[in-house]
Amino acid sequence: MSAVTRLRAGALPALAAVLVGGVLTVQIAHGGGRYSPLRPANSCIAPPATSVSTGIDGLTEQLVLTGLDAAACQIGMSREEFALLLAEPGTHTDAQINALRSGLLTAVDSLKAAGQLPRASQLAREAVDASNLSGFRKTAIRAIPDSLIDKTLTTDDILRRTINDLDLRAMLANLSNRHDLTVQVDAAVTKAVQERLADLLHCC
Amino acid sequence: MRRAAAALLALTVGCVLADSAVVTLALPEILERLHTTVGQVAWVLIAFNLVLAVVARPAAWFYKGHNAAVLCAIGIAVFAGASALCAVAGSLDVLIIARSVQAVGGAFAVVGSLQLLVAELTERRGTAWWIAAGVFGTAIGPMAGGLLTDAFSWRSIFIVQVPIAVLAIPAALVTHRKSVQSVADDPPRHRVLIQPNIALALLSAALTAALFLFVLLLVDGWRRSPAVAALTVSAIPLAALFSRPLVRTLRAGPLAETTSGCLLIAGGLTGLALLPSADLAWTIAPQALVGLGLGLTLDPLTLRAMDGRMPYSLHGGWTIAARHAGVVLGLAILTPVFTADLRSAQPPAKNAITALVLNAPLTPEDKISIARGLADQLKQQSGRVPDLDPAFEKLSFSPAEKPVAAELERDLNLQLQKAATHAFRNAFLVGAALAVAALLSLITLRRRSAQ
Numbered sequence: 001m002s003a004v005t006r007l008r009a010g011a012l013p014a015l016a017a018v019l020v021g022g023v024l025t026v027q028i029a030h031g032g033g034r035y036s037p038l039r040p041a042n043s044c045i046a047p048p049a050t051s052v053s054t055g056i057d058g059l060t061e062q063l064v065l066t067g068l069d070a071a072a073c074q075i076g077m078s079r080e081e082f083a084l085l086l087a088e089p090g091t092h093t094d095a096q097i098n099a100l101r102s103g104l105l106t107a108v109d110s111l112k113a114a115g116q117l118p119r120a121s122q123l124a125r126e127a128v129d130a131s132n133l134s135g136f137r138k139t140a141i142r143a144i145p146d147s148l149i150d151k152t153l154t155t156d157d158i159l160r161r162t163i164n165d166l167d168l169r170a171m172l173a174n175l176s177n178r179h180d181l182t183v184q185v186d187a188a189v190t191k192a193v194q195e196r197l198a199d200l201l202h203c204c
Numbered sequence: 205m206r207r208a209a210a211a212l213l214a215l216t217v218g219c220v221l222a223d224s225a226v227v228t229l230a231l232p233e234i235l236e237r238l239h240t241t242v243g244q245v246a247w248v249l250i251a252f253n254l255v256l257a258v259v260a261r262p263a264a265w266f267y268k269g270h271n272a273a274v275l276c277a278i279g280i281a282v283f284a285g286a287s288a289l290c291a292v293a294g295s296l297d298v299l300i301i302a303r304s305v306q307a308v309g310g311a312f313a314v315v316g317s318l319q320l321l322v323a324e325l326t327e328r329r330g331t332a333w334w335i336a337a338g339v340f341g342t343a344i345g346p347m348a349g350g351l352l353t354d355a356f357s358w359r360s361i362f363i364v365q366v367p368i369a370v371l372a373i374p375a376a377l378v379t380h381r382k383s384v385q386s387v388a389d390d391p392p393r394h395r396v397l398i399q400p401n402i403a404l405a406l407l408s409a410a411l412t413a414a415l416f417l418f419v420l421l422l423v424d425g426w427r428r429s430p431a432v433a434a435l436t437v438s439a440i441p442l443a444a445l446f447s448r449p450l451v452r453t454l455r456a457g458p459l460a461e462t463t464s465g466c467l468l469i470a471g472g473l474t475g476l477a478l479l480p481s482a483d484l485a486w487t488i489a490p491q492a493l494v495g496l497g498l499g500l501t502l503d504p505l506t507l508r509a510m511d512g513r514m515p516y517s518l519h520g521g522w523t524i525a526a527r528h529a530g531v532v533l534g535l536a537i538l539t540p541v542f543t544a545d546l547r548s549a550q551p552p553a554k555n556a557i558t559a560l561v562l563n564a565p566l567t568p569e570d571k572i573s574i575a576r577g578l579a580d581q582l583k584q585q586s587g588r589v590p591d592l593d594p595a596f597e598k599l600s601f602s603p604a605e606k607p608v609a610a611e612l613e614r615d616l617n618l619q620l621q622k623a624a625t626h627a628f629r630n631a632f633l634v635g636a637a638l639a640v641a642a643l644l645s646l647i648t649l650r651r652r653s654a655q
Contacts, residue, residue: 005457012456012500016464019496020471023489024478030486032478036626037549037619038556052565061568068562080558081551087579176576
C-alpha cells in the first residue's frame with residue numbers, strides 16, 4: 001500500500017474522529033449530560049417557606065409548607081415525595097400521620113422563633129370578617145380590645161391545640177373538598193379557643 | 205422507457221424500505237385514533253420489519269426458476285393492496301395484519317426489483333440503483349411520514365404508496381423478456397458473506413435509536429408536532445447525501461468509509477444521549493453525524509455483501525433480511541431500555557413538578573387548583589409523557605397572576621422535557637454501543653482478510 005493510499009485511508013477515520021470529538025466537546029461544555037429534572041431540596045435543611053398570601057391564608061400556607069419539610073425530614077424523604085404520598089387516595093399509616101402532626105407542631109415553633117406568627121387579635125379580626133356570624137355578633141366581637149384578645153389568647157397556643165385536635169386522616173381525605181376542609185378546620189380552631197378560655201377560667 | 209421503468213422500480217424499493225420507519229411519527233396519532241396502548245401500537249413497526257426480515261431470504265429463493273418480472277409484479281401488487289388496506293384499517297389488529305401482508309409483498313418487490321434492475325441496466329448500475337434507493341428510503345422514511353401525518357393524517361402515508369406501486373407493476377412487466385433471459389442462464393452460486401451482513405444488522409439496530417427513538421423523543425417527549433419533528437430529522441437524509449461527495453473527494457476506500465461511518469453513528473448517538481437542552485438546534489450536529497455515518501456505511505456494506513455475488517436476488521435478500529432483523533433487534537433491545545427508563549423517570553419528574561407548584565408565588569387556592577388539574581392530566585396519560593397545558597387552560601387567573609402562572613407552566617414543561625430527555629439517554633447510549641459493535645465486527649473482518 002503506497003503512502004498516498006495509506007494517507008487517504010486514514011484521512012476519513014481521522015475526520016470522523018475529529019467531528020465526533022468536536023460535537024461531544026461542545027455539547028458537554030454546554031451542560032450535555034447534566035440536563036435532568038430538578039432535584040428536590042433536602043427537607044432537613046430546607047429554606048424558610050414563604051407565601052404571597054397574607055393573613056390566615058398566608059399563615060396556613062407557611063405552616064403547611066414548613067410542617068411538610070419537618071415531617072418529611074423525620075421520615076427520611078423529600079417534602080415533595082411526602083406531599084405526593086399524602087395526596088394519594090387511600091389510608092395513610094400511623095407513622096405518616098404522626099410525622100405530619102409532629103411536623104406541623106415543629107412548624108409552629110419555627111415560625112414563632114422567627115417572629116412570623118401574627119398576633120391572635122389580627123387573626124381574630126380576619127376570622128370574624130370572613131365568618132357567617134350575624135352583624136350583631138360581629139360588632140360585639142370587634143368591640144373587644146386587641147390587647148385583651150392578645151392577653152387571653154396566644155397564636156402559637158391556639159395553633160398547637162388545633163393541630164393536636166385535628167383529625168388529620170379526615171383532613172387528608174377532605175383535601176379535594178374545600179367546604180368540608182374549612183368546616184373541619186374551623187371546628188378545630190373554635191374548640192381550641194374554647195379550651196384555652198376554659199383553662200384560663202379554671203386557673204384564675 | 206427502460207430508464208423510466210428502472211426509476212419506478214427503484215422508487216418502489218425506496219417506498220418499501222421507507223416503510224420500515226415511515227409510521228414512527230404517526231404512532232402517537234394511530235395510538236389516539238385506534239384507541240390502543242403504547243405496547244400494542246409498537247407492533248405496527250415491529251410486524252413490518254419482522255415479516256420483511258423473515259420473508260426476504262425465502263422470497264429470494266422463490267425467485268429461482270420463476271419469472272422474476274411476474275413475481276415482482278405480484279409482489280408490488282400485494283404491497284399496493286396491503287398499503288390500501290392499511291390506509292382504511294379501522295382497528296389495530298387489521299392494521300398489523302395489513303402491515304404484515306405489506307411486508308410479504310414488499311419482500312418480493314424488493315428482491316425482484318434487484319433482479320430486474322440488474323437485467324434492465326448493467327449489473328453494477330442496477331445494484332447501485334437498488335442500494336441507493338434503499339438507503340434513501342431508509343433515511344427519508346421518518347421525515348416523509350411526519351410531513352404527511354401533519355399535513356393530512358396517518359392514513360395518507362399509506363395512500364401515497366398505492367399509486368407509486370400501481371405504476372411500478374407495468375414497469376416490472378415491461379422487463380419481462382429480459383428477466384426471462386437472465387433467469388434462463390444458470391448463474392454460478394456464491395457463498396453468502398456473513399460478516400458484512402452482521403455489520404449491516406448491528407448498524408441497523410443502532411440506527412433504530414436515531415430513526416425511531418429520536419422521533420419519539422421529539423413528538424412524545426418534547427411535544428413537537430409531527431411536521432416540526434419531520435423537518436428536524438431531515439438533517440439525517442441531508443447529511444447522508446453529503447457523504448457521497450465526501451467519499452469522492454477523499455477516495456479512502458470501502459473499509460475506511462465503513463469504519464468511519466460506524467464511528468460517526470456511535471458518536472452521533474452519544475451526542476443525542478448528551479443533549480444540553482431540548483432546543484432543536486442542539487440535535488442538528490449529532491443527527492448530521494448519524495446521517496453522514498449512514499451514508500458512509502449502508503451503501504458500501506450492502507455492496508460488499510452483494511458485489512459480483514450470484515444470484516443477485518439471494519444476496520440482496522440476505523442484506524434486506526439482515527437490515528430488518530437488525531431493526532427488530534434494535535427495537536427488542538432499545539424499547540425495554542427506554543420504557544423502563546421512562547417509568548423510572550416519572551417519580552423525579554413528579555417531585556420536580558410538585559416542588560415547582562409548592563414554591564410558586566401563587567395563592568394556595570391557585571396552587572391546589574393547578575395540582576388537581578395536573579393530577580388529572582397525569583392520570584389520563586398514564587405511561588406517556590403528559591401534556592400539562594390542559595391543566596392550565598381550564599383555570600382562570602387574575603391579570604396579576606397570569607404571568608406567574610404562564611412562567612410556572614413553562615417551568616413545568618421544561619421539567620418534563622428534561623425528564624424525557626434523561627429517560628432516552630441510556631437507549632441512545634445502547635444504540636451507540638451497537639454501532640461500536642458493528643465497528644468491531646468490521647475490524648475483525650479486516651484482520652481475517654489480512655490473514
